[in-house]
Amino acid sequence: MKISALNGFKDIIPGEVELWQHVENVARDIFSRFNFSEIRMPILEKTDLFARSIGEATDIVEKEMYTFIDKQITMRPEATASLLRAYIQHGLHVQKPVQRLFTIGPMFRHERPQKGRLRQFHQMDVEVLGTPNPRVDAELMAMGAMFLEKLGVTVSLEMNSLGCPACRPGFRETLLAFIEERKDKLCDDCVRRSTTNPLRVLDCKNPKCREQVEEAPSIQEHLCDDCAEHFTSVQKGLDQLKVDYSLNKFMVRGLDYYTRTTFEFITKDLGAQAAVGAGGRYDGLVEKLGGPKVPGIGFALGMERLVLLLQQKEEQKTDNSKIDIFVAGLGEKASEFVFPLVHILRQQGLQTAMDHEGRSLKSQMKQANKLNAGYVLIIGENELEQGQAVLRNMATQEQQEITIDSDNMKMASLLMKKCRQ
RNA sequence: GUGGGUGUAGCUCAGUUGGUGGUAGCACCUGGUUGUGGCCCAGGAGGUCGUGGGUUCAAGUCCCAUCACUCACCCCA
Numbered sequence: 102m103k104i105s106a107l108n109g110f111k112d113i114i115p116g117e118v119e120l121w122q123h124v125e126n127v128a129r130d131i132f133s134r135f136n137f138s139e140i141r142m143p144i145l146e147k148t149d150l151f152a153r154s155i156g157e158a159t160d161i162v163e164k165e166m167y168t169f170i171d172k173q174i175t176m177r178p179e180a181t182a183s184l185l186r187a188y189i190q191h192g193l194h195v196q197k198p199v200q201r202l203f204t205i206g207p208m209f210r211h212e213r214p215q216k217g218r219l220r221q222f223h224q225m226d227v228e229v230l231g232t233p234n235p236r237v238d239a240e241l242m243a244m245g246a247m248f249l250e251k252l253g254v255t256v257s258l259e260m261n262s263l264g265c266p267a268c269r270p271g272f273r274e275t276l277l278a279f280i281e282e283r284k285d286k287l288c289d290d291c292v293r294r295s296t297t298n299p300l301r302v303l304d305c306k307n308p309k310c311r312e313q314v315e316e317a318p319s320i321q322e323h324l325c326d327d328c329a330e331h332f333t334s335v336q337k338g339l340d341q342l343k344v345d346y347s348l349n350k351f352m353v354r355g356l357d358y359y360t361r362t363t364f365e366f367i368t369k370d371l372g373a374q375a376a377v378g379a380g381g382r383y384d385g386l387v388e389k390l391g392g393p394k395v396p397g398i399g400f401a402l403g404m405e406r407l408v409l410l411l412q413q414k415e416e417q418k419t420d421n422s423k424i425d426i427f428v429a430g431l432g433e434k435a436s437e438f439v440f441p442l443v444h445i446l447r448q449q450g451l452q453t454a455m456d457h458e459g460r461s462l463k464s465q466m467k468q469a470n471k472l473n474a475g476y477v478l479i480i481g482e483n484e485l486e487q488g489q490a491v492l493r494n495m496a497t498q499e500q501q502e503i504t505i506d507s508d509n510m511k512m513a514s515l516l517m518k519k520c521r522q
Numbered sequence: 523g524u525g526g527g528u529g530u531a532g533c534u535c536a537g538u539u540g541g542u543g544g545u546a547g548c549a550c551c552u553g554g555u556u557g558u559g560g561c562c563c564a565g566g567a568g569g570u571c572g573u574g575g576g577u578u579c580a581a582g583u584c585c586c587a588u589c590a591c592u593c594a595c596c597c598c599a
Contacts (some may be wrong), residue, residue, distance in 0.1 A: 160597045224599055355598055376599060401525060403599030462557045470559035481557065
C-alpha cells in the first residue's frame with residue numbers, strides 16, 4: 102500500500118514553494134515598513150487556552166480541534182490565542198506599551214477540506230496590542246490592503262462594528278425579536294443559529310434568508326456612543342489613508358472575542374472561500390486570558406488562498422532560479438579532480454552543481470541548461486593532460502581556456518572573477 | 523458531520539455497444555554530434571486501469587462495497 106499524506110494535509114513541493122516564499126517575502130517587507138516584529142510560538146498549547154479565547158460554543162472548539170485528549174493539549178487552530186499567551190507570559194506589555202507583532206505558520210482544524218481550505222493551513226497573523234486608538238484599526242486595514250496590492254491580488258475590503266459588551270447585548274435582543282417574527286421564513290440553519298449565535302443569521306448564504314434579513318436592524322445604528330465614535334473615527338482614518346472599503350452591516354465574525362471593528366478582505370475568485378484575510382478588534386481578550394487590561398486588534402491572512410489566487414493569475418510563473426556554474430567532469434579521473442573543486446566554489450559563494458552519474462558531456466550540458474547555469478566548466482582527460490579547462494558562457498556560447506591550477510583556491514578565485522563579471 | 527462529482531504512466535488526458543492498456547501531449551533516459559545545452563528527429567523506460575468483491579466465455583468499461591481526491595453545505599483564513 103502506498104503511503105500518502107493525510108486528507109487535508111498537503112506537501113509544498115519545489116516549483117510551488119517559490120510562490121510561498123514570494124508571499125512571505127512581500128509580507129515581511131510590508132509588515133516591517135509598519136514597524137511590526139516577528140514572533141514565533143509553539144504549535145501545541147493547552148486545550149483550555151483555545152476554549153477560553155475562541156469560545157466554548159464555537160464549532161472550532163466543539164468539534165474541529167486536533168486535541169490529545171489524555172494530555173489536554175491541542176494543535177493551534179488559529180494564532181491569536183497563542184500569540185496573546187506568549188505576550189502575557191513574557192510580560193511584553195511592560196517592555197513596550199504598544200506591541201506590534203506578526204507570526205507566520207501552520208494552523209490545524211479538523212474540517213472537511215475544500216477549495217482554499219485544508220486541515221493544516223497556513224496563516225500570516227498580525228496583532229497590535231495595547232492601544233484602543235481607531236487610527237490603528239485604519240492603519241492595520243491599510244497595511245493589509247497595501248500587502249495584497251503589492252502581491253497583485255484584487256480584493257475588496259468590507260468593514261463593520263460589532264459593538265462592545267455595553268451595546269451588543271441590547272442589539273442582540275432587538276435582532277432576536279426581529280428573527281422571531283419571521284422564523285418560519287428562514288432556513289433550518291438560521292433557526293438553529295437564532296439560539297446558538299443570532300448574529301450569524303445576518304450573513305447566511307441562503308438567498309431567502311438574505312431577503313428576509315434585508316430589513317433587519319443594523320448594528321451600526323445600535324452602537325453605544327463610544328463605539329459609534331470609534332466606528333466613525335476608523336472610517337475617517339481609512340479615508341485619510343485613501344483605502345477603499347465598504348460598510349457591511351451583515352458581516353459578523355465567527356470567533357467570540359471580537360469587539361467593535363471587524364473586517365474582511367474578500368475575493369470573488371476562490372469559490373466559497375471568499376475571505377483571504379479577516380480580523381478585528383478584541384478589547385477584552387487579553388484580560389480574559391489572565392493578562393493586563395489592554396485592548397487589541399489583529400487579522401489573519403490565509404496563505405493557501407493567496408497562493409491559489411497568484412497561481413490563477415499567472416498560469417506559469419517563470420522559473421527564475423539560476424545557478425552560477427555547472428562543473429562537467431568527464432570520466433572518473435576528471436570527476437575526482439572536480440569533486441573538491443566544486444566544494445571550494447561553494448565555499449566561495451558560487452551556486453554550483455555537478456553530475457555524479459558519469460554521464461556524457463551532452464547529457465551534462467542538458468542538465469546545466471535545465472538548471473539555467475550561467476557557465477559550464479568542462480574538464481575531461483584532455484584538459485587534465487594539457488592543463489587547460491574550457492569555460493563556456495551559456496548565454497553567449499563563448500568559450501575560453503582556463504589554466505588548470507592544482508591549487509583549488511586559486512582556481513576557484515579565478516572562476517569567481519569570471520563568473521561574476 | 524451532510525450531499526454531489528471524479529479515480530487510467532510522475533503530470534494532463536484518450537479509451538466506441540463489454541472483445542489484447544495509448545506511435546497521445548508534457549516531463550524523464552539514450553542516440554542522431556569520438557567531448558558541447560535550448561530547436562528538431564529517432565528510440566527507450568515508465569501501469570497491480572484507486573482497492574476488494576460480483577455479473578460474464580470475456581470488465582478500464584456493467585453492479586455492489588470500500589478508500590482516496592475534489593466541489594459544495596455547516597463552519598471559517
